[in-house]
Amino acid sequence: MAAPAVAPPTARPAVGAHRRRRSLGGDRRRAAYLMLAPAVLHLAWWIGIPTVATFVLAFTRYDILAGTMSWAGLDNFVAIFRDPLWWKAIGNTVVYTFFTVPVAMAVAVVIAVLLNTKLRARAWYRTAVFMPHITATVAIALVWMWMFEPNIGLFNWVLSLFGVRGPAWTSDPAWAMTSVILMSVWKGIGLKMVIYLAALQGIPSDLYEAAEIDGAGPVRRFFAITLPLLGPATFFVLVISLIDSFQVFEQFYVLTPEGGPANATTVMTYEIYKSAFQRFDMSTASAQSMVLFAFLLVLTIVGRRFTGRDDVA
């Protein structure tokens, strides 16, 4: 048999070519490391070290002013779970999350579907819905404080037109949480709407056309096509919303300062803030942060199972 005219594909390359390729690969690797380095450094410095520090401090008695530290084992965790206020903060956080995440997601889907149709001035509506998301929370909270003012505020004025005497929104423990939830739902819809809008535009139109030919109405099409195909977006929105709502701080801090009336709006992040910066108790704050972290981890896993989308992240 005659020798082949060209080397078979499996043949080893010449030594020089191999070196060139390795060299090229090395260059690429170096370039990749170089480009990744800022992000890795940022992660290590701003996320990694604080995370490790928080974990370590949670098991110590650290006096930040005196600069002393001793091993505490699980004492900090035992102490926080014996504190009724911490349980109240957990309860308030769960209530806030329960009413903000699903409600805001449902409203966001509806708005996204509406704004995905052919409307006049559609871009203006989209901008208007998104605007609260990019406005400073503190500024928004201050405006809402005005609107919630019981005597000269907008809400109670509107209610008075219907003969209803409005509550002392942020000062009454029965209404303080509702006030923050209202504002948060309004503020949070914009981002969710944009994500849903992007996902909606990725759904092939021929699916709708086929369903229409099969006689499916708009509601049926929404539940049979739109909602299932929004699954990955729903998972993403759910996870970021849960994390957001468990980490909520600013609107509570401004709208109902110092935990609201009789701790009615004390949430986990506010308790952590108070432990760290008002009581200078970094160890307790670290233990509380670990609990918050555990909550977020569990919720993320549950959210992943709930949406049944292990292939998305």
Add this chain to the structure above:
Amino acid sequence: MTNRHRSALRAVAAAAAGLVVLAACGGPAPDRGGDGAVSGEISLLTPIFERADGAAVLEEQLAAFKQKYPGVTVKPDYTSYSKLNEKLTTSIASGQPYDVMLMGVGWIPPFAEKGVLADLQQDPAQLATRYYEGAVDPGVFQGKVYGLPIMMDTRIGIYRKDLFAQAGITEPPKNFAELREYGKRLTQRGPDGKLLVAGLDVLGIDPRQAFLTLLWAAGGELFNPDGSPAFNSPAGVKALQTMTDVIQTDRSEEVGWTVPNSPTGNVMAQGRAAMLVGHHNFWTAIEREAPDLIAQDKLGFFVIQDERPAIFQGGTLATVAAQSKAPAAAKALAEFLASEGPALAANQQRGNIPALKSLETSEFVQQNKAIQFAMQHFDAVHSEGGVPAWLDVRDKFKPAIESAMLGQKSPQQALDDLAAETSAALAGR
């Protein structure tokens, strides 16, 4: 995972742990002393001199300081009282505390006890010849002076003279019974029962400050000499019961009628309150929002009293970090800020009460009747705090007081629960 990767991870973990320990151990280091020369670059953390106009005032004063001490450069860091804790904590934890820190009343014992503050080597008795004694005391811990007073602020009774006259009341209340009775008489409601004018506003300032004012007036104390809680005494219960009755029984005010630092403005300027327990800088707000009330002499002041007259006193003091790299320069700046010129400028900017007796005759004080009134009654002032654990428990007062005022707990129960929480916090130190 390869061994190489594992060892790299181990190295990172070790470095992180090392950094954590280093960061965690970054509290007060041994005093570096300094060469005693009034020179060097020092940092100043200030919660006063707010906004652009406040910064302009401080810059002007620092220029004067520079003329006096050309070798010293001051780097100010402006913050608010609400962010002061964070700034102090992070700077101390990092091992680089501000050289000069302006702090509030009640803050000195917690920081001095931990060795954060430098002993200013002053004699309290000698200071009391220049400053009001009530202003000197909050800067003293275990007989040593750690803070020099710059300004004081008070919580006093403020009332509308015209509304008093309409209700046939000729004198401010002399005890809690009169306070409540006048509150009821001054309250105005519409035909539908809607509150139009609150007879007595006890919700417009921090509930802790309102409660403490009444606690001291009722003859009570915040802590016993041994540092244990004393605020749940019969006097404390009487004070909180009075606040609760104003809302629940007398209905001289309603929850939500006013809130501290409300963005909707001054309730007295709006004619929505006839009498209140308020901050003396109410005067400055009225000057701005309703100057006619001042021109027509419609505002009056009184000391809250029952068993004794009592004025709640807050304030701002200049302290020096024990770790300061330029202690002489830092001490010079603290003394400068507490001296006549800078103190007057700071007080004018904030509408507060100068701690220096010599400033009582200043034009600023002479034009402000609220400040004059407070200064005339300075012997009735009481300061919160006094124990090293004060900052551990201070934030627990508001929800406890509110729980009683909202009818969730009886005053006795609310204060007993608060005392138990306070005792636990003190024991945990």
